[in-house]
Structures are given as C-alpha cells and as structure tokens.
Amino acid sequence: xxxxxxxxxxxxxxxxxxxxxxxxxxxxxxxxxxxxxxxxxxxxxxxxxxxxxxxxxxxxxxxxxxxxxxxxxxxxxxxxxxxxxxxxxxxxxxxxxxxxxxxxxxxxxxxxxxxxxxxxxxxxxxxxxxxxxxxxxxxxxxxxxxxxxxxxxxxxxxxxxxxxxxxxxxxxxxxxxxxxxxxxxxxxxxxxxxxxxxxxxxxxxxxxxxxxxxxxxxxxxxxxxxxxxxxxxxxxxxxxxxxxxxxxxxxxxxxxxxxxxxxxxxxxxxxxxxxxxxxxxxxxxxxxxxxx
Amino acid sequence: xxxxxxxxxxxxxxxxxxxxxxxxxxxxxxxxxxxxxxxxxxxxxxxxxxxxxxxxxxxxxxxxxxxxxxxxxxxxxxxxxxxxxxxxxxxxxxxxxxxxxxxxxxxxxxxxxxxxxxxxxxxxxxxxxxxxxxxxxxxxxxxxxxxxxxxxxxxxxxxxxxxxxxxxxxxxxxxxxxxxxxxxxxxxxxxxxxxxxxxxxxxxxxxxxxxxxxxxxxxxxxxxxxxxxxxxxxxxxxxxxxxxxxxxxxxxxxxxxxxxxxxxxxxxxxxxxxxxxxxxxxxxxxxxxxxxxxxxxxxxxxxxxxxxxxxxxxxxxxx
Numbered sequence: 001x002x003x004x005x006x007x008x009x010x011x012x013x014x015x016x017x018x019x020x021x022x023x024x025x026x027x028x029x030x031x032x033x034x035x036x037x038x039x040x041x042x043x044x045x046x047x048x049x050x051x052x053x054x055x056x057x058x059x060x061x062x063x064x065x066x067x068x069x070x071x072x073x074x075x076x077x078x079x080x081x082x083x084x085x086x087x088x089x090x091x092x093x094x095x096x097x098x099x100x101x102x103x104x105x106x107x108x109x110x111x112x113x114x115x116x117x118x119x120x121x122x123x124x125x126x127x128x129x130x131x132x133x134x135x136x137x138x139x140x141x142x143x144x145x146x147x148x149x150x151x152x153x154x155x156x157x158x159x160x161x162x163x164x165x166x167x168x169x170x171x172x173x174x175x176x177x178x179x180x181x182x183x184x185x186x187x188x189x190x191x192x193x194x195x196x197x198x199x200x201x202x203x204x205x206x207x208x209x210x211x212x213x214x215x216x217x218x219x220x221x222x223x224x225x226x227x228x229x230x231x232x233x234x235x236x237x238x239x240x241x242x243x244x245x246x247x248x249x250x251x252x253x254x255x256x257x258x259x260x261x262x263x264x265x266x267x268x269x270x271x272x273x274x275x276x277x278x279x280x281x282x283x284x285x286x287x288x289x290x291x292x
Numbered sequence: 293x294x295x296x297x298x299x300x301x302x303x304x305x306x307x308x309x310x311x312x313x314x315x316x317x318x319x320x321x322x323x324x325x326x327x328x329x330x331x332x333x334x335x336x337x338x339x340x341x342x343x344x345x346x347x348x349x350x351x352x353x354x355x356x357x358x359x360x361x362x363x364x365x366x367x368x369x370x371x372x373x374x375x376x377x378x379x380x381x382x383x384x385x386x387x388x389x390x391x392x393x394x395x396x397x398x399x400x401x402x403x404x405x406x407x408x409x410x411x412x413x414x415x416x417x418x419x420x421x422x423x424x425x426x427x428x429x430x431x432x433x434x435x436x437x438x439x440x441x442x443x444x445x446x447x448x449x450x451x452x453x454x455x456x457x458x459x460x461x462x463x464x465x466x467x468x469x470x471x472x473x474x475x476x477x478x479x480x481x482x483x484x485x486x487x488x489x490x491x492x493x494x495x496x497x498x499x500x501x502x503x504x505x506x507x508x509x510x511x512x513x514x515x516x517x518x519x520x521x522x523x524x525x526x527x528x529x530x531x532x533x534x535x536x537x538x539x540x541x542x543x544x545x546x547x548x549x550x551x552x553x554x555x556x557x558x559x560x561x562x563x564x565x566x567x568x569x570x571x572x573x574x575x576x577x578x579x580x581x582x583x584x585x586x587x588x589x590x591x592x593x594x595x596x597x598x599x600x601x602x603x604x605x606x607x608x609x610x611x
Contacts, residue, residue: 001507002507002511002512002513002516003412003513005512005513007512008512008513011410011513012410015407015410015411016411016413016416018407019407019408019411019416019420020420022404022420022424023419023420023423023424024423025481026423026424026426026427026481026485027423027426029435029438029439029442030426030438032438032442032448033438033441036441047446047447047448047451050448090330091330091331091334092331094327094328094330094331095327095328095330095331097324097327098324098325098327098328099328101324106321106324107321108321108325112328112332115332115335116331116335119335119339119340120595121591121592121595121596122343122588122591122592123339123342123343123588123591124339124340124341124342124343124344124345124346124588125342125346125567125581125584125585125587125588126564126567126568126571126572126580126584127345127348127567127571127572127577127580127581127584128341128342128343128344128345128346128348128581128584129338129342129345130571130572131345131577132337132338132341132342132345136337147334147338148334148338150334151331151334151335151338151339156331180320180323181320181323181324181327182323182327185327206429209431210429210430210431210433210434211431212431212433212546213545213546213549217568217572228431228433231433231434231437232433232550235433235436235437235440236433236436236437236440236550256441259437259441260441263434263437263438266433266434267430267434270429270430274426274429277429278421278422278425
C-alpha cells in the first residue's frame with residue numbers, strides 16, 4: 001500500500017502539520033479578538049494580549065450592553081433578519097414552484113425564468129438604485145433593508161432544482177385527489193423540502209445579519225442603523241460623531257476592549273448558527289455546482 | 293436519473309391517451325402566474341426600473357431638473373472617464389486586484405482540496421473543514437475590524453514579525469503595494485476553505501477502483517495523483533475558472549471599502565468604491581452612473597461569454 005512507503009509517511013507528517021497550521025490561521029484572529037474583549041483596559045491598549053485574556057474582566061461587555069445606540073442597532077438587525085428572511089423565503093418558495101414545472105405544464109415558464117436570470121447578469125448599478133429608493137421615499141425605513149433583496153434569484157434556482165428532484169408521482173397523486181397548485185406546494189413540496197429550505201434560510205439570515213452597505217447609504221439617521229452598519233462606522237470608519245452624543249460614551253466606545261467586544265457580539269449569532277449551517281451547506285453548494 | 297426519465301415517459305403516455313382538459317389547464321396556469329406575481333413585481337421595481345435609470349449616464353443630470361429636462365451629453369462622461377489618467381488608474385487597479393484574486397482564488401482551494409484529500413483520519417479532516425469554512429460567513433466589517441487591529445504598526449502581526457525576524461513594523465495598510473497584497477491574501481484566507489467544497493465534491497466522486505488498479509500496477513501515490521486525481525478534477529476546475537472570469541471587474545467592494553484609506557488610494561481604489569465616492573458622497577450622479585454602466589456592460593459580456601464557455605468546455609448549466 002502506498003501509505004506504508006517512507007516518502008509518503010514523510011509527506012503525511014508535513015501535510016498534517018501544514019493543514020493544522022492553516023486551520024489555526026483561520027481561527028486565531030477570532031480567538032485574539034475574544035481574548036482582547038475579556039481583557040483589562042491597560043494591557044489591551046498596550047497590546048499585551050495574545051490569545052488569552054490578561055486581567056480577565058467583563059467590563060467591555062458591561063459598557064457595550066449599556067450603550068443604547070448599540071442596543072438599538074442590535075434590535076434593527078434582529079428585525080431585518082427575521083422579517084427579511086421570512087419574506088424572502090416565502091417569495092422564493094412561491095416563485096420556485098411554478099418555475100420547476102415542465103414547459104408542457106407551464107408554457108410561460110421560460111419567459112419568467114429569463115426575466116429573473118437577466119437580473120443576475122445585468123444591473124442598473126448603484127446610483128440609479130439609490131435614486132429609486134429616494135424617489136420611493138424608502139430612505140430611513142426598515143423596508144429598504146428588506147424588500148430590495150427579497151427576490152434572490154440564486155436561491156430560486158437552487159430551490160427549483162431541488163423541486164425537480166421530488167418524485168412526480170407525489171404531485172400527480174395530489175392532483176388526482178383534487179388538490180390545486182397551492183395545496184400541492186404547501187402540503188407536498190414544502191414538507192419534503194424542509195432541509196433545503198432550512199439551508200437557504202440560514203444563508204439568508206447570515207446575509208441579512210452581515211449586510212451593512214444598505215444601512216450606510218439609505219439610513220441618513222444613525223438611529224436606524226442595523227448592527228453591521230453601526231459596527232462599520234465605529235470600528236472601520238472610526239467615526240464616532242454619527243453614533244454618540246455624550247462625551248463619556250465617546251471614551252468608552254473608542255476603547256480597544258469595547259471595540260473587540262462589539263466585534264465579538266457582531267459575529268456571535270453567526271457562530272451560533274454555524275454548526276447547523278455547516279451540516280447543510282456542503283450539500284447546498286454541491287446541489288448548485290455539480291449537476292448531472 | 294433513470295427512474296425519473298421513465299416516470300416522465302409514463303406520464304407522457306398517459307397524457308397522450310387522455311387529451312388534456314384545456315379549460316382546467318388554463319385556469320391552473322393562472323394560479324402559477326399568481327404565485328410568481330410577488331417576485332415579478334419586486335424584480336420589476338428594484339431591478340428593472342434602475343436599468344431604465346441608466347439613461348442618466350448620457351445626461352448632465354441635475355436632480356432638480358429630472359430625467360426629462362436634464363441636458364443630453366452623449367458619450368461625454370465616458371470620454372471624460374477614459375481621458376483622465378487618475379480614473380484610468382482606477383480601472384487598472386480593479387483589473388489587477390481582481391485578476392490576482394481570481395488566480396489565487398483558484399489555485400489555493402485546488403491545492404487545499406488535494407492536500408485534505410490525503411488525510412485519512414476523518415475526525416482530523418472534519419475539524420480542519422469546520423475551521424477553514426468559518427471565515428467565509430463573517431462579514432468584511434468584522435474581518436476588516438480584526439485586520440485593522442492585527443495589521444496596525446503595533447498589532448499582533450508586526451509584533452510576531454519583529455520577534456521572529458527582527459524587522460521594523462510594516463505599514464500593511466498604509467503602503468499601496470502592501471495593501472494590494474493584503475487584499476489578495478486576506479481574500480484567499482477568507483474564501484479558500486469554502487471554495488474547496490466543489491473540488492472536494494469532485495474528489496469524492498472518483499471511483500475507488502481506479503486507485504486500486506493503479507495500486508496493483510505499482511503506481512506511487514504521486515503517480516496516482518498525476519494520472520487519476522488531477523484529471524478527474526479538470527472539468528470542475530474549468531467550470532470554476534471560466535465562471536470566475538465574470539468577476540474581472542469585481543475586485544470586492546466590501547473588502548476594499550473596509551480596508552482602504554487615503555494613503556493607498558492610488559493603488560487600492562477600485563471602480564465600485566470610486567462610484568460610491570463620486571456618486572453618493574459627491575453627488576455627481578451622471579458621471580458615476582456612466583462609470584457604473586461601463587462596469588455592468590463589461591460584466592454582462594464576460595458573464596455571458598463565461599457561461600457559454602463553461603457549457604462548451606465542461607457541459608455546465610445552472611438550470
């Protein structure tokens with residue numbers, strides 16, 4: 001056997017070490033941030049924190065959670081994630097069903113498919129989109145965070161491909177029993193495609209939670225910022241004028257440990273759903289990428 | 293595959309024997325139309341109306357005059373874009389960064405998948421996968437925040453470099469050449485694990501008996517890799533590679549926007565960040581729309597070409 005040969009054993013040694021180092025490289029930055037967030041102010045500012053907290057304290061989290069701007073942004077993010085994901089999944093579900101039909105069953109199918117797919121290929125671009133939102137008076141409303149992204153053509157294609165794999169006999173049996181399309185979708189297709197829907201929902205949730213640019217350009221009032229946008233202004237732009245008023249807050253918010261705590265809270269929900277995501281996404285990706 | 297084909301054949305037969313009730317079908321199709329209605333309305337509003345708004349790329353657009361009364365300037369904005377050296381530099385930056393990302397983004401996952409495939413200890417394999425997929429799901433705001441902290445002159449990376457090699461701190465995000473490197477390396481860091489999934493899927497589809505036969509013939513593992521593994525990965529590599537050609541003008545807005553600053557503008561500014569600053573910050577709607585349209589047009593041509601190519605070379609279709 002090849003793996004008993006000496007050169008291969010040597011290679012294996014190197015390979016395991018290398019892969020271990022690569023994996024460490026992917027998590028060390030996150031561990032570092034976590035360590036900083038639990039450290040005392042002085043060692044953090046002096047850059048003495050590596051991968052383990054120095055002078056362990058919850059101080060940064062106390063300050064973060066006492067900041068009403070942070071909490072408000074958190075609430076906006078939770079709302080947009082729940083409503084945005086729910087609405088998007090409903091719309092995608094309703095659209096994927098007709099598109100999964102054969103041309104014979106639904107003649108206009110091709111027209112609809114191209115209508116949606118074209119939007120993946122060509123965009124009006126940022127400025128016309130921005131002007132449209134202004135024109136619709138959607139600035140500073142939660143709708144601008146939810147509606148424009150609700151029709152995910154990519155999710156639609158994944159789901160319609162999944163629907164095509166559902167045995168036709170199920171649908172025919174339902175039709176013979178007198179079920180209409182809506183009933184067939186919700187009583188036949190929906191239950192059998194729950195795992196696929198769960199995957200797409202998790203992806204949509206992560207997308208909403210991480211999305212920051214729409215909040216930045218469409219919310220002129222910082223009180224409407226979702227968490228990701230709030231973090232972008234605090235941590236990346238380091239622009240505290242927009243989000244805070246009291247001087248004592250300013251000191252707290254620019255503190256290194258508090259920044260780390262905010263970053264960590266910002267990614268915590270993703271770390272929480274990650275184990276579930278991981279179980280599904282491998283299948284999901286392969287579903288979209290490799291087809292017979 | 294076979295069973296579903298036969299079942300189609302059966303339903304075809306049934307349909308031919310019993311002529312369809314046309315009236316019922318017509319009504320049933322209306323239900324299908326109705327189910328598509330919400331998606332169609334939202335797509336019309338948020339995707340197609342902005343396409344109409346592209347006309348201002350050919351106007352000296354003044355918001356208070358609107359589309360109808362703003363002056364038409366033809367291709368003036370495009371001429372201005374291509375005749376101003378700083379703007380041409382922005383296009384070059386975009387191309388250079390995107391090209392480096394495309395190449396690195398293909399080589400790294402491919403190599404990683406090959407190496408991971410040699411691991412036979414499955415708990416180890418699973419743990420590695422869990423860790424390397426993770427950065428893909430974090431946003432560039434979070435990762436940008438972490439990188440700004442770690443790459444600062446007194447950050448973790450410079451500390452480590454100083455301790456190991458004894459060199460002075462490097463201004464990773466303050467020097468244009470370093471900036472490009474940081475952008476490409478951090479993008480690879482974020483995406484190589486996730487990008488490897490399709491390659492791993494291709495690897496798991498290889499018939500084990502091929503390896504057994506090679507083993508009997510006395511082939512070494514390296515010879516097996518060259519003769520079996522790599523040829524089996526070629527189709528999916530072609531697909532991934534050609535499809536990524538569509539990204540030649542996508543240098544990654546989220547990442548650059550969260551990492552760049554005035555010091556690296558000459559080498560790090562890309563079309564998307566440029567459009568944002570000129571359009572939304574400075575309010576030059578006409579010109580920035582023209583720049584955006586240029587990008588959309590090139591992107592459109594490339595994506596269509598890439599899909600046709602992927603279909604020709606590897607018989608790949610998305611639906």
